[in-house]
Amino acid sequence: MRIFVPRDSVSVALGSDKLAAAITAEASRRGANVSVVRNGSRGMFWLEPLVEVESDEGRVGFGPMTLADVPALFSGDLKGHPKSVGLVEEIPFFAKQQRLTFARCGVTDPVSLTDYTSHGGFKGLEKARAMTPAAICAEVKDSGLRGRGGAGFPTGIKWETVRNAQAPQKYIVCNADEGDSGTFADRLIIEADPFCLVEGMAIAGLAVGATRGYVYLRSEYPLAISILREAIAIATDAGLLPDFTLEVREGAGAYVCGEETALLDSLEGKRGMVRAKPPIPALRGLFGQPTVINNVLSLAAVPYILAEGGAAYAAYGMGRSRGTMPVQLAGNIKHGGLFEIAFGITLGELINDIGGGTASGRPVRAVQAGGPLGAYFSPAQFDTPYDYEAFTARNGLIGHGGLVVFDDTADMAHMARFAMEFCAHESCGKCTPCRIGSTRGMEVLDKIIARENVAENAALIRDLCDTMKFGSLCALGGFTPYPVMSALTLFPEDFGVTSLPAAAE
Amino acid sequence: MTTQWDTSRAAGIISKYLPLEGPMLPILHALQEEFGFLSDEAIRLVAQTLNVSRAEVYGVVSFYHDFRQEPPGRHVLKICRAEACQSMGSEANAQKLLETLGLDWGDTTPDGRLTVEPVYCLGLCACAPSAMLDDELHARLDAQGLQALAGEVI
Incomplete structure (x- = not known):
């Protein structure tokens, strides 16, 4: 009998290492023939640690498991186990998903090549090897895949630009500096299915003629770093990357390094300062060479696209948002986790139907979409479809797919101030609107919170946000106005504002 | 060490x-x-x-926030201060701990045992609040849990 005990950061943070040891010990005490597999997480984090036991009908889940629940796993009556959640793949949260990128997550042992290949792994890379670079780029263009880091730029066009550039060395750089609060999709795929990212990067290398790749992975994810390094070593030793050298580089705690040009400077060993564009990284990127720089999720979507065809991927989604998005439900939410679904589902369905509302049981007050630089939405906007353009039309952004839920105890003026504080804390300092504006913004919001000249200061904040939005060099200063202005516009009562200031254009 | x-x-x-x-x-x-x-x-x-x-x-x-120019305490507790953890009450929990220890963010206890630092997201946002003690991750940490965690090393 195989028993699966996840080894991703969430499960480990909730004690899965001890659980795995206890299950092994209990099995040997009873002389039971059990092998414990350390799988990745399925992404149903409210159930973690979620232990799965193989049965004739499928894998049966138990969660959230504690050490005290271990002996009952061996009682012979699995259905009667107090923590049984039934067949894992029939849990509505799981069954309703369209898992293309995350298909193997939680199912397989993340560092088992056998598991990976027997679940469709390396099919895309194999196909790519038989194709011309132009054909690979065309396939990615046909898929409609857009940058999943937040900017939403068409991946195939980026690749095509790098392919057409002439240079002695080209690079594939993976942006795994997942600093947005409320996001964990990069972490999850790296910890649960690292070969998928390795394969995606190798395909990108073939598509543009790059022989070196770097994954810039944040230091706050120590487990992801070690799992990915292990996977790269295994793939390299197995001869699967004959023409591609892949290396993991650890970040050093700077949020701004998630901005692509700051990331490149950091990789080069400098302060993570944002570069002015042009030149674009596709032409002059890492060490001045043509560079594909993509988010983890963009690269991890590629193996499916090559294996099944761009059209198969593009068959999902709505409008110009093609394919699926791993939406991350976080914060004060009952069923928090990763939900991969085609674009088009509404915000309300995600929060209420899938997420089950708040964890506290209180009414939802606000949802921050797209990380610390994303706008707050109110329940009145829950009809917004999950789609790049629809979010933009509502003065928001999808970003990296995170949704952080707040209940009615949240103080939105405080959250607006936090956005400015965070920007001040993380600003690289290169451009004035971000460097100075964030600190001034914090001060003005402090005055509003202290109810000093509220109307005047609210107008000042609106002005400042305009300056930051249009004058900043990158999204850090440029998007900090989203949470600030949306909080002020949607929840003026928290600011002591009686007449609504017009929203920033 | x-x-x-x-x-x-x-x-x-x-x-x-x-x-x-x-x-x-x-x-x-x-x-x-x-x-x-x-x-x-x-x-x-x-x-x-x-x-x-x-x-x-x-x-x-x-x-870079990670690099230190002063030796830290023997143990380092990084408490997440980002939005998802805030939505579950992390700020109040952290303030309570800091008050108990008589520290501010970034400070080390006088006996050099523990440094408390902020961290902006550990990627455990669906099981907030979270923290990291040295290399060990912790999630669903309520005020009591956080105090107990710090108590393990002081």
Whole structure:
């Protein structure tokens, strides 16, 4: 009998290492023939640690498991186990998903090549090897895949630009500096299915003629770093990357390094300062060479696209948002986790139907979409479809797919101030609107919170946000106005504002 | 446990990373891992070896939140202060702990046992609030859990 005990950061943070040891010990005490597999997480984090036991009908889940629940796993009556959640793949949260990128997550042992290949792994890379670079780029263009880091730029066009550039060395750089609060999709795929990212990067290398790749992975994810390094070593030793050298580089705690040009400077060993564009990284990127720089999720979507065809991927989604998005439900939410679904589902369905509302049981007050630089939405906007353009039309952004839920105890003026504080804390300092504006913004919001000249200061904040939005060099200063202005516009009562200031254009 | 500064051992560590493209960050990480922080001697040696000015190395060291120029406490507790953890009450929990310990963010207890630092997201946002004690992750940490966690090492 195989028993699966996840080894991703969430499960480990909730004690899965001890659980795995206890299950092994209990099995040997009873002389039971059990092998414990350390799988990745399925992404149903409210159930973690979620232990799965193989049965004739499928894998049966138990969660959230504690050490005290271990002996009952061996009682012979699995259905009667107090923590049984039934067949894992029939849990509505799981069954309703369209898992293309995350298909193997939680199912397989993340560092088992056998598991990976027997679940469709390396099919895309194999196909790519038989194709011309132009054909690979065309396939990615046909898929409609857009940058999943937040900017939403068409991946195939980026690749095509790098392919057409002439240079002695080209690079594939993976942006795994997942600093947005409320996001964990990069972490999850790296910890649960690292070969998928390795394969995606190798395909990108073939598509543009790059022989070196770097994954810039944040230091706050120590487990992801070690799992990915292990996977790269295994793939390299197995001869699967004959023409591609892949290396993991650890970040050093700077949020701004998630901005692509700051990331490149950091990789080069400098302060993570944002570069002015042009030149674009596709032409002059890492060490001045043509560079594909993509988010983890963009690269991890590629193996499916090559294996099944761009059209198969593009068959999902709505409008110009093609394919699926791993939406991350976080914060004060009952069923928090990763939900991969085609674009088009509404915000309300995600929060209420899938997420089950708040964890506290209180009414939802606000949802921050797209990380610390994303706008707050109110329940009145829950009809917004999950789609790049629809979010933009509502003065928001999808970003990296995170949704952080707040209940009615949240103080939105405080959250607006936090956005400015965070920007001040993380600003690289290169451009004035971000460097100075964030600190001034914090001060003005402090005055509003202290109810000093509220109307005047609210107008000042609106002005400042305009300056930051249009004058900043990158999204850090440029998007900090989203949470600030949306909080002020949607929840003026928290600011002591009686007449609504017009929203920033 | 980290060790006393030793120039020849530091030089050995640096030489391991020299063949890398852009070796600065990996070198700084490795030196900090070994010696606990990046001392003036460390900065001088890195500058010398990479043939860049000390100011340049200092600029890099001071830019990144991870790099320290002072030795930390024997244990480091990083408490997440980002939005998802805030939505579950992390700020109040953290303030309570800091008050109990008589510390501010970034401070170390007088006996040198514990440094408390903010961290902006550990990626455990669906099981907030979260924290990391040394290399160990913790999630669903309520006020009591956080106090107990700190209590393990002080």
